[in-house]
Amino acid sequence: MPWERREDNGICYYRSRLLAAFSWLGQAFSTRGPARESTGVGAEKATGIKDRTETAGFFRHYGLPPDRVQMVKQVHGDGVLVVEEPRSGEELPVADAMITNRPGVGLATIHADCVPVVLVDPVRRVIGAVHAGWKGTLAGIVPKTLARMEAEYGSRPADCWAAIGPAIGACCYRVSPERIKLFQEKWPQLDLAGAYQEAVLDLAAINRQFLEDLGVAPGHIDQAGLCTSCQSADFYSFRREQTTGRMLSLIVMK
Ligand SMILES: [Zn+2]
Numbered sequence: 001m002p003w004e005r006r007e008d009n010g011i012c013y014y015r016s017r018l019l020a021a022f023s024w025l026g027q028a029f030s031t032r033g034p035a036r037e038s039t040g041v042g043a044e045k046a047t048g049i050k051d052r053t054e055t056a057g058f059f060r061h062y063g064l065p066p067d068r069v070q071m072v073k074q075v076h077g078d079g080v081l082v083v084e085e086p087r088s089g090e091e092l093p094v095a096d097a098m099i100t101n102r103p104g105v106g107l108a109t110i111h112a113d114c115v116p117v118v119l120v121d122p123v124r125r126v127i128g129a130v131h132a133g134w135k136g137t138l139a140g141i142v143p144k145t146l147a148r149m150e151a152e153y154g155s156r157p158a159d160c161w162a163a164i165g166p167a168i169g170a171c172c173y174r175v176s177p178e179r180i181k182l183f184q185e186k187w188p189q190l191d192l193a194g195a196y197q198e199a200v201l202d203l204a205a206i207n208r209q210f211l212e213d214l215g216v217a218p219g220h221i222d223q224a225g226l227c228t229s230c231q232s233a234d235f236y237s238f239r240r241e242q243t244t245g246r247m248l249s250l251i252v253m254k
Helices: 053-060 134-139 141-153 177-186 193-198 203-213
Strands: 004-008 011-015 025-030 080-082 097-100 106-111 115-121 126-132 161-164 221-223 247-253
Touching (some): 025 115, 106 126, 126 134, 134 177, 141 203
Antiparallel strands (some): 025 247, 106 247
């Protein structure tokens, strides 16, 4: 199901139509804007992003004061943070994924090409937010986040829903054959045969396959199918622009 592009009160964002069916959930992926000035060089200067007026406006759109949103220092690792009360300040916790069962606590990751994945367990009322670039995808951060939801809250993959947001697509993501080989060696079950000849990676498709392999129903997965590099009017792309802003991926239980 394609995601929908919306504009409310001057804020332009995309959201999963599938997840929009949960009235108790807020979910959105920002377009160029909210994190515009927050980062100059490198992807991980998230500290301070919450103080930016536009970012705060984006969060407020979902009824969230900035101090009710957990962000992390993203390091392209596979760490999963369990959030009870949002922690902010100068030193953000280091992680590339977060989970919580607390209503009113937003989880936000920042992106420019890397795959945003949000997870929802409507049975146990648990949500997760994942930043999955190629390193995190290779490390299995999405399967690890689902496993952590199960360990902490008893979530079962068969109950879970997922939305995979805008990210650099196979159309624009050429990589070295060596990188493809890393994926083949670590995840031999992945169907990368077609990608290998072209030396392209489809990170969103790989993460989708991880979810399905773990038991998330295909009908419970909503993949945006939007390429951040192709769609420059709406998105920043690190590959295309090198130094850019970032988009925000937000999820919250109201
Ligand atoms: Zn593209």
